[in-house]
Every structure is written in C-alpha cells, then in structure tokens.
Amino acid sequence: MSGRLTIVGLGPGDDKYLTPEARAALDAADALYGYGPYLDRVPQREGQIRHASGNRVEGMRAREALNEAAAGAHVAMVSGGDPGVFAMASAVCEEIEQGLEAWRDLDIVVVPGITAMLAVAARAGAPLGHDFCAISLSDNLKSWDLIERRLDAAAGAGFVIALYNPISKARPWQLGHAFMRLAQHLPATTPVVFGRAVGRADEAVIVTTLDKANEVTADMATLVIVGSPETRVIPRNGKTPLVYTPRVAAKVTA
Amino acid sequence: MSGRLTIVGLGPGDDKYLTPEARAALDAADALYGYGPYLDRVPQREGQIRHASGNRVEGMRAREALNEAAAGAHVAMVSGGDPGVFAMASAVCEEIEQGLEAWRDLDIVVVPGITAMLAVAARAGAPLGHDFCAISLSDNLKSWDLIERRLDAAAGAGFVIALYNPISKARPWQLGHAFMRLAQHLPATTPVVFGRAVGRADEAVIVTTLDKANEVTADMATLVIVGSPETRVIPRNGKTPLVYTPRVAAKVTA
Secondary structure (H helix, E strand, O other): OOOEEEEEEOEOOOHHHOOHHHHHHHHHOOEEEEEHHHHOOOOOOOOOEEEEEOOOOHHHHHHHHHHHHHOOOEEEEEEOEOOOOOOHHHHHHHHHHHOOHHHHHOEEEEEOOOOHHHHHHHHHEEOOOOOEEEEEOOOOOOOHHHHHHHHHHHHHOOOEEEEEOOOEOOEOOHHHHHHHHHHOOOOOOOEEEEEEOOOOOOOEEEEEEHHHHHHOOOOOOEEEEEOOOOOEEEEEOOEEEEEEOOOOOOOOOO | OOOEEEEEEOEOOOHHHOOHHHHHHHHHOOEEEEEHHHHOOOOOOOOOEEEEEOOOOHHHHHHHHHHHHHOOOEEEEEEOEOOOOOOHHHHHHHHHHHOOHHHHHOEEEEEOOOOHHHHHHHHHEEOOOOOEEEEEOOOOOOOHHHHHHHHHHHHHOOOEEEEEOOOEOOEOOHHHHHHHHHHOOOOOOOEEEEEEOOOOOOOEEEEEEHHHHHHOOOOOOEEEEEOOOOOEEEEEOOEEEEEEOOOOOOOOOO
C-alpha cells in the first residue's frame, strides 16, 4: 500500500464551512494529526487514530505524519482555515525538502479551506473587493523590519491589507506598531475591521477607523482587515454597516 | 416578509468545494441571479426562479436582485469562487450605496467560498505559504499604470503574487507585460504556477519559471501565481513537483 498525506483545511470554527472534499478526506484517513483544538472539531470515527500536538511544534508534527505515511498509512493533517495560508502545508513541504528521500514518493494532497480573511470579509461586506494582500504580523520567523517594509509597500500602493497573527502574549506590541506605521500612508478615517472567532458562538466583528483601531482588543483568534483609501462604509439603520472596496480604483492614481 | 439578498460563493468548478453554508443558502432562496455558467452549476429546484445574465452586466444584475429582495423575496446571487474577491459582493455594495434607501434595510449576507488562488495553490503545494497579495490584471476599472505600480510594490517587498483575470480577448498583452515588469525585480528562476479550471474535467496546472512564463498559454479561466525570491520547487520522481514558500523569510531582508 502506498502512503498518502492529505493536508486538510477545516475553514473557520464551524462545520458550515467544511467542504465536502475536506469531509471525505478526513473520513478516509487511517490517522489524524494536528493541533489539539483543530482535531477536536473532527468527529470521532472508530479505528481512526488521533495524534494531537501543541501549536508550536509544526515541524515535529509534520515529520511524524510523513513517517506514518511512508509506512503505508493514509494520514490526514488538519489545519484551521486554509492549510496553505500561514498554516501546515508549508511546514510539511519544508520537512519533505529537508527530510527522507522516501517522503518525496508519497502522494501529497492539499485540500483548500475558507481562510480567515475570506470569512471576516464576508461578515463585513466586501472589504477585499479590490487588490489586497495578506501579511502575518508574527516576527518569530521574519524580522520586524521586513514586516514594516511590507506594510509600507502595501499601503503605499493602495492594497487592502489583511493582518494574520496580529497579536499574542509573546507579541503584545506589534499590532499597535503596525497601525502607527500604516497611519503614515493612510487617512485617519480608513475603515478597519476586526473579526474574531467567526463562525463560533463567541464571534465578534467590529468596524472602526484607523485612528481608533488601537482602542479595540484583539487576540490570537482575531483577523484584522485595514482598508485602502478607496474602502467605503455604508451606514444602515439598526443594522451593522457594510464595509466594501469598490471595483473601480478612482482615488488612487499612478 | 422582510427581504434578503444572500451573495453565495460556489468555489471553483466542482461541488466538492461547495460549503454546507452555501448549499443551504442556495436551497433556501426563492430566486437565483447570476452569470449563466455559474447558475448552471446549481441544481434545479421546483418553484425557484432563475435569472441568468452575461458576464459584463454586474451592476444591472445587482439592481434587479436588490429590487426583488426589496419586494420581500429571499434572493441568492451566485458567484464563482469567493464573492468578495473580484466578484459580485462589491458590485452589490456599490449599488446599495448609490441606490434606493430601501435597499439598505435588507438583510445582506455574504457566504464565503474557496477562491481560485487557494485552489490553485493547493494543487501546487503551498506557494502562498508566506505573505502574499492578489492583483487583478484587468485594466477595465483601473489604469495600467496603477497595476504596474502595484506589481512593483509587491515584487519589491517580497510578496508572492496571485494574478486574477490575467488575460481575455479584449486584454491580450497585459499578462506578458506583467511578467516583464516582475522580471525587473525577481530572479529569472522564480517559480510561476498556472492553474486552469481547477476542479473541472479539463483542469491543468503547469509549473514553470518567470523567464519561460510567456511560453504558457493562459485564458480567462486561468489563475497565475508568481513566487517570491523565497519560493522553492521540490522535484519528485514521476510526480509533479511541489512548489512552496517557506514560513521563514531568510533571503529577503529589510
């Protein structure tokens, strides 16, 4: 039997986002690997073995899953959101490139999922409606200087910006510094959307402006979208406003 | 009865990408609006009315759907991929902002979907594994100068770049010009992924390099991902190579 490793995106924290492809891949696996809280979202199935691990051991988790697949098993690695966006698919590829030759012979399948910025954008309206970028604010794996350079480049060229991993206990100041940096390029009135735990019972979506963004509390489960100079807010009576970026780039000219 | 407009992302061209949330929204609608080929992907249901339209009448389609919702119907607008990424959600918001006051009182719900860059990235490995951006190459609604400025900013700061709407009969030269522009910033060996019709019978994924990207044929159904200087290719015996961008930014320094 030839081994297979399927890296499965669960989407945000509710089964309504789980695609049929992802569900089938989870059901077909002999063994599941993943960060504990993600594994907890997958229904138990008899005969299927689970290997839960912490959220800072991606490399080790990937190597263990590759080893089991190389022994002939059908292994699924679960990932929140989309596995290709700041998640497990890159970690697995890193280990394949640096690891055993046999790992290159495995069937490697990536099953896409709804990534956080799409779910948060949907809740707010259409803030990603024009050119946009995604930046991880974690400076564990890159320098803060590089992050600032990317914030400058993105804001200066009129991209809407989705900020992943905005804050954690070990990284308390980065999000505030990012807002200050972006304020050098963008109007104080630029819309900012905070989306936390979308699809879960404790979901919270907050719309504010760049000059007040520091007043909103964020955590590891938060995804932040900072608009471009084109992004607009439509107020509505008794309803949350709609935030969107028009398809026409009228203000930003070359 | 209060009206509702739900803008539903179908994902790429196969039902395996259709989320349970999207399926439920389609089933609950009294009327469906959308570009003909997208509507054709939704199973017929008795009593549900369909309004198919061409691919260049987004504004008119949005106004018709809003009018029917304002009359009390539950209307679904279908969109390929994710409705918030170069698709119908922005078009609907534009019409709401400029249109009848009553449209602001409607329940507007956006149901996210798997957007093309996530599906193509999954097929290739994990090319979007680090900071990335999405740029539409259509210069119908923005100037080509602005597109070039964004290509410069993104490549210069080390973003992986997903190119939507790379080419059409009316826009035959833009993709080639984009590759030439990017070549001013990126090594000739930068990996480039062409993904066409992912999830459909005629799916094709091609991995090449920036200096040879012009030799690959693209069309309206193609999504192109241009790597960063960090993006790597893992060759494999008898299998398609894996393309991925490591989580660590080693080469690009501030």
